[in-house]
Amino acid sequence: MNIVSIIVAYDPNYLIGRDGKLPWHISNDLKYFKKLTMGNPVIMGRKTYESIGRPLPNRYNIIVTRDKNFTQDNCSIQYSLEDAVIKAKNYCEANNCEEIFIIGGSDIYNQSINIIKRAYITEVHKEFEGDSFFQPLGSEWIEITRQYQGNEIDEIPHSFVVFEKNGD
Numbered sequence: 001m002n003i004v005s006i007i008v009a010y011d012p013n014y015l016i017g018r019d020g021k022l023p024w025h026i027s028n029d030l031k032y033f034k035k036l037t038m039g040n041p042v043i044m045g046r047k048t049y050e051s052i053g054r055p056l057p058n059r060y061n062i063i064v065t066r067d068k069n070f071t072q073d074n075c076s077i078q079y080s081l082e083d084a085v086i087k088a089k090n091y092c093e094a095n096n097c098e099e100i101f102i103i104g105g106s107d108i109y110n111q112s113i114n115i116i117k118r119a120y121i122t123e124v125h126k127e128f129e130g131d132s133f134f135q136p137l138g139s140e141w142i143e144i145t146r147q148y149q150g151n152e153i154d155e156i157p158h159s160f161v162v163f164e165k166n167g168d
C-alpha cells in the first residue's frame, strides 16, 4: 500500500515560484525535503525539472511533459500525470517504498489535488515577489502536525505542516 502526497513550500500569499525558480533559499527546508523524499519516487512537471537541472539523487525521478521529443538520462518521462502515478506505484511495489511525492510545480500541483491523500506544506513566514502560486487546500484537509522552525536557526522563519484529507 502506498500513498500519493504533495510537498510544497509557500509564502503567506501562496506564492511558490519566481522566474522558474524558488523565491527563497531555506537550507532547513531543503534538508526536510531531502529527508522525506529520499528513496521514494518523485513526480515533477518539466519546468520544475529544468529548474532543478538534474535528477534528484537516490530517488526515482519521473518527469511529466507533453513533448514526445523530451529526453533526460536517468529519469522516467511520462506524458500524463496518471501515467506518472502508475509508474511510481509500480516502482514502489517493486522496491518496497510507501510514499510517492509530487514535487511541483504549480501546474502539476493543481492537477494533483484529487489524487493525493497527504500534503507536506512548508509555510514560509515572509512575503516574497513572484509569479507561480499554489491553489490553497480546501476545508476537507485537516492539519495533522505543525512544527515551527526559526527559533534556533538563522533562516527565514517557517513551519512544517502536514495535512491529510478528511475521510481518507
Ligand SMILES: NC(=O)c1ccc[n+]([C@@H]2O[C@H](COP(=O)([O-])OP(=O)(O)OC[C@H]3O[C@@H](n4cnc5c(N)ncnc54)[C@H](OP(=O)(O)O)[C@@H]3O)[C@@H](O)[C@H]2O)c1
Binding pocket: 007, 008, 009, 010, 015, 016, 017, 018, 019, 020, 021, 022, 044, 045, 046, 047, 048, 049, 051, 064, 065, 066, 067, 070, 078, 079, 080, 081, 103, 104, 105, 106, 107, 108, 109, 111, 132
Ligand atoms: N515552492 C515550491 O515548493 C515549489 C516546488 C516546485 C516548483 N516550484 C516552482 O514552480 C514553478 C514551476 O511551476 P509551473 O507550473 O510553471 O511548471 P511545472 O508544473 O513544473 O511544469 C509544467 C509542465 O509540465 C508538463 N505538464 C503539465 N501537466 C501535464 C500533463 N497533464 N500531462 C503532460 N505534461 C504535463 C508540461 O510540460 P511541457 O511544456 O514540456 O509539455 C508543462 O509545461 C517554478 O518557479 C518552480 O521553482 C516551487
